[in-house]
Amino acid sequence: xxxxxxxxxxxxxxxxxxxxxxxxxxxxxxxxxxxxxxxxxxxxxxxxxxxxxxxxxxxxxxxxxxxxxxxxxxxxxxxxxxxxxxxxxxxxxxxxxxxxxxxxxxxxxxxxxxxxxxxxxxxxxxxxxxxxxxxxxxxxxxxxxxxxxxxxxxxxxxxxxxxxxxxxxxxxxxxxxxxxxxxxxxxxxxxxxxxxxxxxxxxxxxxxxxxxxxxxxxxxxxxxxxxxxxxxxxxxxxxxxxxxxxxxxxxxxxxxxxxxxxxxxxxxxxxxxxxxxxxxxxxxxxxxxxxxxxxxxxxxxxxxxxxxxxxxxxxxxxxxxxxxxxxxxxxxxxxxx
Amino acid sequence: xxxxxxxxxxxxxxxxxxxxxxxxxxxxxxxxxxxxxxxxxxxxxxxxxxxxxxxxxxxxxxxxxxxxxxxxxxxxxxxxxxxxxxxxxxxxxxxxxxxxxxxxxxxxxxxxxxxxxxxxxxxxxxxxxxxxxxxxxxxxxxxxxxxxxxxxxxxxxxxxxxxxxxxxxxxxxxxxxxxxxxxxxxxxxxxxxxxxxxxxxxxxxxxxxxxxxxxxxxxxxxxxxxxxxxxxxxxxxxxxxxxxxxxxxxxxxxxxxxxxxxxxxxxxxxxxxxxxxxxxxxxxxxxxxx
Numbered sequence: 001x002x003x004x005x006x007x008x009x010x011x012x013x014x015x016x017x018x019x020x021x022x023x024x025x026x027x028x029x030x031x032x033x034x035x036x037x038x039x040x041x042x043x044x045x046x047x048x049x050x051x052x053x054x055x056x057x058x059x060x061x062x063x064x065x066x067x068x069x070x071x072x073x074x075x076x077x078x079x080x081x082x083x084x085x086x087x088x089x090x091x092x093x094x095x096x097x098x099x100x101x102x103x104x105x106x107x108x109x110x111x112x113x114x115x116x117x118x119x120x121x122x123x124x125x126x127x128x129x130x131x132x133x134x135x136x137x138x139x140x141x142x143x144x145x146x147x148x149x150x151x152x153x154x155x156x157x158x159x160x161x162x163x164x165x166x167x168x169x170x171x172x173x174x175x176x177x178x179x180x181x182x183x184x185x186x187x188x189x190x191x192x193x194x195x196x197x198x199x200x201x202x203x204x205x206x207x208x209x210x211x212x213x214x215x216x217x218x219x220x221x222x223x224x225x226x227x228x229x230x231x232x233x234x235x236x237x238x239x240x241x242x243x244x245x246x247x248x249x250x251x252x253x254x255x256x257x258x259x260x261x262x263x264x265x266x267x268x269x270x271x272x273x274x275x276x277x278x279x280x281x282x283x284x285x286x287x288x289x290x291x292x293x294x295x296x297x298x299x300x301x302x303x304x305x306x307x308x309x310x311x312x313x314x315x316x317x318x319x320x321x322x323x324x325x326x327x328x329x330x331x332x333x334x335x336x337x
Numbered sequence: 338x339x340x341x342x343x344x345x346x347x348x349x350x351x352x353x354x355x356x357x358x359x360x361x362x363x364x365x366x367x368x369x370x371x372x373x374x375x376x377x378x379x380x381x382x383x384x385x386x387x388x389x390x391x392x393x394x395x396x397x398x399x400x401x402x403x404x405x406x407x408x409x410x411x412x413x414x415x416x417x418x419x420x421x422x423x424x425x426x427x428x429x430x431x432x433x434x435x436x437x438x439x440x441x442x443x444x445x446x447x448x449x450x451x452x453x454x455x456x457x458x459x460x461x462x463x464x465x466x467x468x469x470x471x472x473x474x475x476x477x478x479x480x481x482x483x484x485x486x487x488x489x490x491x492x493x494x495x496x497x498x499x500x501x502x503x504x505x506x507x508x509x510x511x512x513x514x515x516x517x518x519x520x521x522x523x524x525x526x527x528x529x530x531x532x533x534x535x536x537x538x539x540x541x542x543x544x545x546x547x548x549x550x551x552x553x554x555x556x557x558x559x560x561x562x563x564x565x566x567x568x569x570x571x572x573x574x575x576x577x578x579x580x581x582x583x584x585x586x587x588x589x590x591x592x593x594x595x596x597x598x599x600x601x602x603x604x605x606x607x608x609x610x611x612x613x614x615x616x617x618x619x620x621x622x623x624x625x626x627x
């Protein structure tokens with residue numbers, strides 16, 4: 001019996017060392033993620049305490065006496081210590097309850113659920129464009145290094161990265177909406193109403209949002225490829241008579257993609273944060289618009305809820321990127337600095 | 338100072354970048370004074386193109402675009418500089434110290450920086466501005482705090498690399514205190530990568546400041562800013578499609594000059610200079626300061 005179990009277990013271990021190491025990396029990352037989540041969510045929550053306003057002041061209006069406001073806050077437990085309220089907030093947030101808006105009374109989770117699809121499709125599409133366009137340009141520049149193509153790509157990506165995201169958006173509107181009249185300059189239609197319409201509303205904002213990340217991916221990928229091309233294993237592969245294409249995609253890219261992938265991880269918060277500006281330019285009803293409106297209004301629970309959800313999104317996607325990095329380069333020693 | 342003089346003498350790109358930045362500095366210092374018109378004065382001639390009396394045309398309320406551009410440069414650029422300064426102070430010093438303060442403190446600092454890195458600039462800046470009741474300073478300090486991890490990482494990794502350098506160990510053997518060690522021997526070497534990152538970050542900061550101003554965060558409407566002008570232009574694109582060009586180009590030129598300057602400083606280290614002479618055919622992998 002035991003022999004059978006051992007026989008059954010042994011090949012599994014030797015077949016999946018990589019899977020195990022991936023799991024290990026994920027587990028190691030989890031400790032960090034939890035610590036980061038606690039730090040950042042406490043910061044988010046403490047932000048509300050900085051505000052001079054309270055639910056009582058908002059609900060009772062400007063005519064209320066300080067005593068009435070105090071009583072109201074006491075009734076809903078707002079006068080408890082900050083740490084107690086934080087633990088309370090975080091535990092109910094993990095169960096999906098983010099509280100209700102002070103002004104409209106709508107549950108925060110509901111208004112987020114309404115708007116999240118818009119922001120997620122925008123950020124996802126932008127990420128896709130950034131990876132495809134930036135990746136192609138980076139590989140092209142790295143393969144044809146120090147040719148006209150390489151120089152053109154370097155100059156163009158350098159120039160585009162100085163472009164503020166909203167300027168890119170305005171330029172795209174001027175060209176495609178005002179000039180050609182081909183695409184709508186703003187607004188949104190859900191994917192259920194037709195994929196083509198959905199895409200026509202999202203393509204310009206996604207391009208505008210993706211530029212920054214695309215340029216950075218191009219730059220990192222080019223640098224990585226140029227550095228990897230000088231390695232001995234490339235010389236070895238050339239000597240063995242492999243085709244340039246095979247060397248690039250089989251050997252070089254695997255080693256050169258690490259920094260570029262790390263850039264993707266770093267840019268995910270910026271894609272989600274930058275979406276605020278893009279949403280404003282293209283009048284998209286996403287969480288960025290909600291964040292701006294409720295922050296200017298002083299609707300603290302909504303602001304806190306948005307920050308927490310964005311934080312969760314960023315942490316999840318960063319963990320995915322880290323696991324991918326681990327899979328891509330088995331020898332990747334994750335140094336902490 | 339010698340380094341900077343050397344860079345100006347040897348590097349043409351750096352010279353151009355510095356000239357652009359000097360012009361921007363003049364705009365920041367004297368922009369409001371140079372403006373031909375009152376940047377808030379409204380007129381009847383609205384949404385005009387460039388002409389002799391209005392070099393860059395007028396906006397939707399008949400205000401002179403050039404005057405608004407000049408008067409708006411101070412808030413726009415100083416906001417970016419403020420954010421970078423906060424980031425350098427809150428990032429570089431803890432980064433240096435993190436190597437020396439022991440394991441628990443080090444772990445906590447690293448996780449704190451990870452947490453800051455996970456927060457998106459613009460949403461957090463908007464939230465803080467909204468909660469604290471407005472004003473540009475809360476927004477810029479927030480952005481600066483979120484810039485801190487960049488400087489933290491750079492100064493930490495530079496310090497880690499230096500800790501076992503011969504001259505640092507020698508100083509340690511001679512009995513120099515940690516404070517003296519850091520202040521005298523380590524800090525100077527860390528300063529160069531910090532300067533590179535600061536130039537890059539100021540550029541990124543300008544983009545973020547302009548984005549915030551574009552969203553109407555931190556600055557009340559009539560006051561001119563580069564980002565705010567673009568926001569007004571957006572509403573009149575069909576009548577004046579070229580109006581956003583001037584503020585956009587000004588932002589791009591400033592950011593581009595800062596990035597070029599950062600590249601020039603980065604490439605002018607003594608090691609890089611010898612490497613260039615000895616192995617001109619080999620491209621050096623650039624250290625990414627982002």
